[in-house]
Amino acid sequence: MKTVDTNSEWAVDASGLVKTFGENRAVDGVNLRVKAGTIYGVLGPNGAGKTTTIRMLATLLKADAGSARIFGYDIAKDPQIVRQLIGVTGQYASVDESLSATENLIIFSRLLGLSRKEARVKAEELLEEFGLTEAAKRPLKHFSGGMRRRLDLAASLIARPPLIFLDEPTTGLDPRTRNQMWDTIRKLVKSGSTVLLTTQYLQEADELADRVAVIDRGRVVAEGTVDELKQSVGSSSLHVSIQNADQIGAAKELVERILNVQAAVSAEGRKITVPLADADAVSDLLLALRKEGIQSAELSIQKPTLDEVFLTITGKGAKKEVES
Numbered sequence: 538m539k540t541v542d543t544n545s546e547w548a549v550d551a552s553g554l555v556k557t558f559g560e561n562r563a564v565d566g567v568n569l570r571v572k573a574g575t576i577y578g579v580l581g582p583n584g585a586g587k588t589t590t591i592r593m594l595a596t597l598l599k600a601d602a603g604s605a606r607i608f609g610y611d612i613a614k615d616p617q618i619v620r621q622l623i624g625v626t627g628q629y630a631s632v633d634e635s636l637s638a639t640e641n642l643i644i645f646s647r648l649l650g651l652s653r654k655e656a657r658v659k660a661e662e663l664l665e666e667f668g669l670t671e672a673a674k675r676p677l678k679h680f681s682g683g684m685r686r687r688l689d690l691a692a693s694l695i696a697r698p699p700l701i702f703l704d705e706p707t708t709g710l711d712p713r714t715r716n717q718m719w720d721t722i723r724k725l726v727k728s729g730s731t732v733l734l735t736t737q738y739l740q741e742a743d744e745l746a747d748r749v750a751v752i753d754r755g756r757v758v759a760e761g762t763v764d765e766l767k768q769s770v771g772s773s774s775l776h777v778s779i780q781n782a783d784q785i786g787a788a789k790e791l792v793e794r795i796l797n798v799q800a801a802v803s804a805e806g807r808k809i810t811v812p813l814a815d816a817d818a819v820s821d822l823l824l825a826l827r828k829e830g831i832q833s834a835e836l837s838i839q840k841p842t843l844d845e846v847f848l849t850i851t852g853k854g855a856k857k858e859v860e861s
């Protein structure tokens with residue numbers, strides 16, 4: 538394999554990517570910039586256009602409009618070079634189920650031009666790295682979902698690509714296996730790889746990603762570090778529980794007047810929730826509640842979760858816990 542210069546600051550630099558399927562603009566002008574050596578999360582619900590975006594970047598699907606460079610190489614003009622620079626998971630399905638994990642990895646390595654000996658060493662290394670050594674001799678058909686996913690990732694790393702696309706690497710995995718996968722992904726980046734992963738899990742983006750693009754209906758609706766996204770939703774929220782349910786109406790009015798915002802009251806009628814822009818106002822509120830003789834049972838301030846960020850940005854999927 539000839540060496541390709543990967544000294545570009547940007548592992549991915551895409552602008553205005555579009556893909557239409559019939560009437561459906563699956564990807565509707567996506568811009569993405571992924572710094573080399575980082576983990577980048579593309580976060581979005583089912584059908585948002587994540588896989589289609591990855592398939593275009595990986596040269597598996599032609600973009601209708603827009604352009605992208607992978608380590609400076611244009612996906613349309615230099616697809617051959619781009620393919621040498623990337624690994625894509627999710628293509629392992631075609632391998633022989635009756636062969637063992639070792640045998641499968643050796644076949645892949647041989648296909649990539651490694652010698653018999655190199656292929657064996659590589660397979661062993663990867664199985665060790667992915668905690669699959671014990672299962673290595675078992676035929677694939679006896680593998681659990683998590684083991685398959687790890688073997689899939691292992692196979693995509695045989696060529697040590699500098700950029701790895703992981704399309705929903707942990708969807709459907711149990712929490713323990715998910716944690717193992719996260720460790721593996723962190724290790725990859727420590728060893729110098731760049732990872733672009735898609736996920737539906739806000740926690741996953743929170744755990745792994747240096748930066749995140751939130752994608753909804755084919756468009757990037759927010760971009761930044763996880764902290765920036767949380768801040769963009771602005772406020773934390775304040776929750777006040779009232780001891781005497783009869784006073785909830787008066788308490789709500791008071792909260793709204795002092796904090797100058799709309800308050801929501803929980804279904805069981807004891808808890809008031811409001812966005813909190815200014816934490817200093819909490820002491821004013823406490824004083825006012827006491828003055829009015831309203832006993833609060835509990836008071837807490839919550840920082841926004843990534844879930845709330847997502848809901849605020851996309852305005853979708855919110856389970857109404859509170860009603861106005």
Ligand SMILES: Nc1ncnc2c1ncn2[C@@H]1O[C@H](COP(=O)(O)OP(=O)(O)O)[C@@H](O)[C@H]1O
Nearest residue numbers: 558561563581582583584585586587588589590
């Ligand atoms: N090959 C295809 N043919 C037609 N429609 C497709 C195809 N691939 C994806 N789509 C549609 O494009 C939209 C985005 O899909 P996809 O990129 O798979 O989303 P995600 O990976 O975020 O779940 C969906 O509405 C999906 O039904």
Ligand SMILES: [Mg+2]
Nearest residue numbers: 587588589704
């Ligand atoms: Mg997908």
